[in-house]
Amino acid sequence: MMQAEFTLTGAQVLSDGALDDGVLGISGGLLSDRATGAQVALPGCTVLPGIVDIHGDGFERHMAPRRGAMTDLTVGLAGVEAELAANGITTAMLAQFWSWEGGMRGPDFALRVLEALERYQPIGTDMRIQLRLETHLLDDYDAMEQAVARFGVGQVVFNDHLPHEALARGKRPPRLTGQALKSGRNPEAHLAMLQDLHARRNDVPAAVVALAGRLAARGVMLGSHDDPDADTRATWRARGVPLSEFPETHAAAQAARDGGDGIVLGAPNVMRGGSHAGKVSARDMVAAGLCDALASDYFYPAPLRAAQILGEAIGLPAAWALVSDGPARLLGLSDRGRIAPGLRADLVVLDPAGRVCLTVAGGRVTHASGIGAAALIAARI
Incomplete structure (x- = not known):
C-alpha cells in the first residue's frame, strides 16, 4: 500500500507512559499530533507503538x-x-x-x-x-x-x-x-x-x-x-x-x-x-x-x-x-518504539477484545481486519 495521510480518532493512545484519548495523525510515514487526511474512527480500540x-x-x-x-x-x-x-x-x-x-x-x-x-x-x-x-x-x-x-x-x-x-x-x-x-x-x-x-x-x-x-x-x-x-x-x-x-x-x-x-x-x-x-x-x-x-x-x-x-x-x-x-x-x-510526533509511524491497533485489527509500519497499512478493516473502508482509504 502506498503511504497515505490519515488520522486515527476515537481510540485510546499509549503515549508518554499513559493511555489517553487522542488524535493521531500519520503523514509522510511519520506520526503527528495534528489531524490530517481521512479520519479513521476506531472507538473502543487501543493504539500502541x-x-x-x-x-x-x-x-x-x-x-x-x-x-x-x-x-x-x-x-x-x-x-x-x-x-x-x-x-x-x-x-x-x-x-x-x-x-x-x-x-x-x-x-x-x-x-x-x-x-x-x-x-x-x-x-x-x-x-x-x-x-x-x-x-x-x-x-x-x-x-x-x-x-x-x-x-x-x-x-x-x-x-x-x-x-x-x-x-x-x-x-x-x-x-x-x-x-x-x-x-x-x-x-x-x-x-x-x-x-x-x-x-x-x-x-x-x-x-x-x-x-x-x-x-x-x-x-x-x-x-x-x-x-x-x-x-x-x-x-x-x-x-x-x-x-x-x-x-x-x-x-x-x-x-x-x-x-x-x-x-x-x-x-x-x-x-x-x-x-x-x-x-x-x-x-x-x-x-x-x-x-x-x-x-x-x-x-x-x-x-x-x-x-x-x-x-x-x-x-x-x-x-x-x-x-x-x-x-x-x-x-x-x-x-521508533514510542508514539510521539516526528517518529516513524509504526502502530498496532487492538480491538476491544485485545486482537490486532490494524497494523501500520512506516506509515503503510500492513494488516487490517475486523474493526480496523471496516474503519479503513468507511474512511475510503
Whole structure:
C-alpha cells in the first residue's frame, strides 16, 4: 500500500507512559499530533507503538516448508511479513544461524536469506537480519565478516551449541544421526567435524575477542546467547559484547543488570509461565526488574500476548515498553518504539477484545481486519 495521510480518532493512545484519548495523525510515514487526511474512527480500540521484535526465528517455517520446495526465498519473506503484521510486529530482527549445523542453519543458507532480503520489497515492515554465529566455526569468521559488510548486517549474536560434554567423554552426542542427515552429512563425517571443532576450543576465546573488536568498530550490535552464570556474562562484557540474550539464571541476568548490559528474554516463556527447558522464569525476571526487552523467539504471536499477560501485573504501559521502546533502545533505533510526533509511524491497533485489527509500519497499512478493516473502508482509504 502506498503511504497515505490519515488520522486515527476515537481510540485510546499509549503515549508518554499513559493511555489517553487522542488524535493521531500519520503523514509522510511519520506520526503527528495534528489531524490530517481521512479520519479513521476506531472507538473502543487501543493504539500502541508497533512491536519491535529483537530476536525471532519463526520465519524459518516460511523459508523452507519442505526441503527443496522454496527456490525463491522472497516468496517466503512475503509470508513472513504477513505473519509479522498480523501480530502487530513492525520491526523484526530475523535471527538467522551461521552454524556448523548445516541446512537452514548453515552459512550457504544464511547467504541465500541475506540475498533474498536484499531483493525483497516489503509492504512496510522493517525486516533485518541478526546473524547467530557459532563461535567454534573459526574457519568461517572471514566469510561471515564479509557478509556483514556486504549486506549491512547490524547485529551479531555469539552462540555455542556444540555438545561439549559428550565430545569431551568421547561419546556420540544425542540426536547425532538425525542432525547429520538434516544437514546433508554422513553421521560419521558429522561426528568427525564436531570432534574437530571441539578440539580447537582453546583457540576460540582469542578469536572471538578479535572478531568482536572488528565488528564493534563497524557499529555492529553484539550479543551473547544463553549466558548460564554471572562469570560467563562478565566474560562476554569484557569481550565488548553488551547484550545478554535469554540468560538462563537469575545470577546471569543480575550480572548483566549490574554491568549495564541489555537483557532480552523470551515472550513464549512469559506465555508458558516458565521456560520450556526448565530455565529461569521470564515473569519472575520481569518482576525483579531484570528485563529490557521481550522477543518472539520462535513464536510471532508471543510478544503481544506476553505484554497483555504482564500488563495485568505491572500495567499495560510498562509491559508494552518491553516489546516496543525497550527493544528499540537496545537496537539503537531512536526513531521508533514510542508514539510521539516526528517518529516513524509504526502502530498496532487492538480491538476491544485485545486482537490486532490494524497494523501500520512506516506509515503503510500492513494488516487490517475486523474493526480496523471496516474503519479503513468507511474512511475510503
